[in-house]
Amino acid sequence: QVQLVESGGGLVQPGGSLRLSCAASGFTLDRYAIGWSRQAPAKEREGVSCISHWYGYTHDADSVKVRFTIYRDNAKNTVYLQMNHPKPEDTAVYYCASRRVGTSSVHMERMCAGQYQMDYWDHGTQVTVSS
Numbered sequence: 001q002v003q004l005v006e007s008g009g010g011l012v013q014p015g016g017s018l019r020l021s022c023a024a025s026g027f028t029l030d031r032y033a034i035g036w037s038r039q040a041p042a043k044e045r046e047g048v049s050c051i052s053h054w055y056g057y058t059h060d061a062d063s064v065k066v067r068f069t070i071y072r073d074n075a076k077n078t079v080y081l082q083m084n085h086p087k088p089e090d091t092a093v094y095y096c097a098s099r100r101v102g103t104s105s106v107h108m109e110r111m112c113a114g115q116y117q118m119d120y121w122d123h124g125t126q127v128t129v130s131s
Contacts, residue, residue: 002026002120006096009125012086020081022096022122029053030074033101035111035118036081038092038127047112048094049081052103059108064090086129093124 008020022034035050049060049070058070067086072079079096097118101107110116 004096004098004120004122006122006125009094009127011128011130013131014087014129015085018083018086018127020094021078023078029077031100032098033111034079035097036070036094038094040092047114050108050112051079052108054103057103057105057108059105059112061112088129091129092127094127095122095124097121
């Protein structure tokens with residue numbers, strides 16, 4: 001079965017850290033760019049971070065720049081989102097999704113802006129930032 005499986009969500013204190021994982025099942029991720037997005041209650045889905053399948057081109061939303069880092073381990077068929085110094089406004093359901101797309105920072109910016117139809121999605125995981 002082809003799917004993305006996300007893990008690592010939960011409750012984290014402001015200023016703490018949390019790492020989300022997005023693992024591919026039934027296919028290999030090394031040909032796919034990966035995008036993390038999130039949706040908070042009563043808000044539209046927002047692209048958070050995106051990474052290309054080769055060369056590690058990334059794009060981060062201004063709201064998470066410096067604090068969040070997206071990276072991938074193709075040997076483990078997994079992409080990660082390291083969330084450092086989270087804020088209460090980062091509370092949302094986080095999703096990862098994949099797509100075969102060109103390798104460049106421009107492509108990643110477009111992916112995070114929601115300009116591509118993604119191939120696979122996971123079911124999302126709740127992240128709550130609260131003391």
